[in-house]
Amino acid sequence: MPAAISAAIPFHPPLGLVRWRALHASAALAVLVAFASHAGGARAANFTVAFTDGQGKPLVDAVAMLEPAGGKGAVKPLADVEVSQAKRQFNPRITVITTGTKVTFPNFDTVRHQVYSFSPIKTFELKLYAAGPGAPITFDKPGVAVLGCNIHDTMAAWILVTDTPLFALSAASGKAQIESVPAGNYKLRVWHAGLNGPEPASVTVTVGAANAEQAVRLAVTLEP
Ligand SMILES: [Cu+2]
Numbered sequence: 001m002p003a004a005i006s007a008a009i010p011f012h013p014p015l016g017l018v019r020w021r022a023l024h025a026s027a028a029l030a031v032l033v034a035f036a037s038h039a040g041g042a043r044a045a046n047f048t049v050a051f052t053d054g055q056g057k058p059l060v061d062a063v064a065m066l067e068p069a070g071g072k073g074a075v076k077p078l079a080d081v082e083v084s085q086a087k088r089q090f091n092p093r094i095t096v097i098t099t100g101t102k103v104t105f106p107n108f109d110t111v112r113h114q115v116y117s118f119s120p121i122k123t124f125e126l127k128l129y130a131a132g133p134g135a136p137i138t139f140d141k142p143g144v145a146v147l148g149c150n151i152h153d154t155m156a157a158w159i160l161v162t163d164t165p166l167f168a169l170s171a172a173s174g175k176a177q178i179e180s181v182p183a184g185n186y187k188l189r190v191w192h193a194g195l196n197g198p199e200p201a202s203v204t205v206t207v208g209a210a211n212a213e214q215a216v217r218l219a220v221t222l223e224p
Contacts, residue, residue, distance in 0.1 A: 008219055043061075043183040043209045044183065046177055046179050047166075047177075047178045047205070047207050047211070049170070049176045049190065050213055050216070051170045051192075052215070053217070053219075056217070056219060058175075060171065062174070062191070062216075062218060063167060063168070063169055063192065064167065065189040066166040066167070066205070066207070067202075068186060069185035069186055069187055069189075070184075077097075078098055081097055083095055083108055083147065083159065084108055085113045086109060086158060088109060088154070092157070094157070095159045096162060097159060099162070099163050100139070101138070102136040104134050104137075105126060106134050107129060112125075112129060112151065115138075115148075116147070116149070117146060119146050121161060128193050141161065144158060144161070145159045166178050166181055166186075183207055184206070185207075187203075189202045190202075194220035194221075195218060200218065207209070
């Protein structure tokens with residue numbers, strides 16, 4: 001193995017690169033060589049989306065996703081994802097996972113819950129259960145699953161299943177930072193639980209070697 005390749009490995013491996021390595025070992029090697037040939041190091045940058053709502057205020061819990069313009073590849077499932085119930089609420093209320101991820105629904109309340117989803121990407125109902133780990137559910141299709149509880153009508157949560165490992169959820173600042181994005185052209189998709197109707201149209205963005213920020217305003221007026 002040439003020295004340049006092993007020298008490139010200590011750089012933060014972009015998530016997309018890890019995926020590529022799993023899929024096409026030879027292709028990933030070629031990418032690593034290309035990275036090593038650039039004096040500045042790995043060509044990856046942080047891509048931040050600054051979300052605002054209909055009033056122009058920072059929008060929390062919005063999701064930014066980058067899909068390679070050349071088409072989607074396979075993604076690895078995430079590990080140890082939980083949507084718990086505590087104080088008769090789901091926590092977290094918004095969860096983003098990659099396709100194939102198993103999610104458990106532990107109950108930390110003394111009351112029993114009955115978690116369900118009628119969403120087309122995953123329809124399920126967990127039988128009434130008391131404190132405990134709950135059964136894992138595998139989310140094997142991309143899209144949005146809306147969760148509810150048959151006992152407590154006010155409980156609601158959303159699981160967004162995506163085919164790209166390049167995603168981020170916005171903080172209270174409205175900013176969603178996707179880290180270590182390999183340089184290239186991407187389709188930027190956005191989502192928020194408070195949006196009515198279909199997902200907003202995607203836009204094409206180019207990620208280079210420098211960190212970049214993109215402003216996105218979503219017509220969300222009410223928190224979900
Ligand atoms: Cu409940």
